[in-house]
Amino acid sequence: MLLTRLKISGHSMEPQIRNGDFVLASSIPYFFSKPRKGDIVVFKKERRLIIKRIDQVKNYKYKVLGDNKKDSLDFGWITRIDILGKVFKI
Amino acid sequence: MSLTRFLSIFQTKVAFAHCDIPCGVYDPHNMQMAAHTIIRMTELLGKVDRKDEVKAEHDIARITRVKEKHGDLLEDELGTLENDYFKPEHFSEYPKLKGLFEKGVKASIKARQNIDLTACEEALSITQEIAEIFFKTKGVTPVRVKSVYPTEREIVTHK
Numbered sequence: 001m002l003l004t005r006l007k008i009s010g011h012s013m014e015p016q017i018r019n020g021d022f023v024l025a026s027s028i029p030y031f032f033s034k035p036r037k038g039d040i041v042v043f044k045k046e047r048r049l050i051i052k053r054i055d056q057v058k059n060y061k062y063k064v065l066g067d068n069k070k071d072s073l074d075f076g077w078i079t080r081i082d083i084l085g086k087v088f089k090i
Numbered sequence: 091m092s093l094t095r096f097l098s099i100f101q102t103k104v105a106f107a108h109c110d111i112p113c114g115v116y117d118p119h120n121m122q123m124a125a126h127t128i129i130r131m132t133e134l135l136g137k138v139d140r141k142d143e144v145k146a147e148h149d150i151a152r153i154t155r156v157k158e159k160h161g162d163l164l165e166d167e168l169g170t171l172e173n174d175y176f177k178p179e180h181f182s183e184y185p186k187l188k189g190l191f192e193k194g195v196k197a198s199i200k201a202r203q204n205i206d207l208t209a210c211e212e213a214l215s216i217t218q219e220i221a222e223i224f225f226k227t228k229g230v231t232p233v234r235v236k237s238v239y240p241t242e243r244e245i246v247t248h249k
Contacts, residue, residue, distance in 0.1 A: 004102075004103055007103070008106075009106050009107065017107065019107075023105070025105070042105055045173065047169075050106050050107070
């Protein structure tokens, strides 16, 4: 995923990224540095692209959450290999 | 060239940002209804009156739009159940389940791409199988009943 435009479906990243917004995602930033806490990342789960924010980094694993934390659950831990790119709001 | 126009040259994919909220409200009804709708739309495409070509083109456009929309809905509903409702233990208990989702999406795509009643029937049959598994995981007994839709095919509900 060198550079891909993504259309967002869902509300879990509100208020920063809203349902229907377009964002850019790229793997290029992670050629030079590791994903960090606070980064919004895109990863693949069960054939679907998902975007979440990295909440914790531990032993090369990343705990990701939606920004819309009210009533939200932990999404879980993913690994570096799951992360396809960093997300930028257009 | 505006930024928006420049960015439009890149391929757009959909990324999901939902299901953090544990609403617990899942139901296999919507995907079955969507499958019935694509069957009905496919049947209607075969019945378009060609006497007035302009009217026929208009009707085909509208019917195809609804078929496409409900194909999308079917694929979304399959994705929601697969990714949000069913858990690894369900996939272990019902080894067929994973394949049913894959086949369901493929049948829906085929039904959208073509005027293919067989693909529509397959999509419905798969949603019915998934619905039966869904209700079993909820601890209720699934039953197949004849729908009240013009398709006159079955729908899976529970006792």
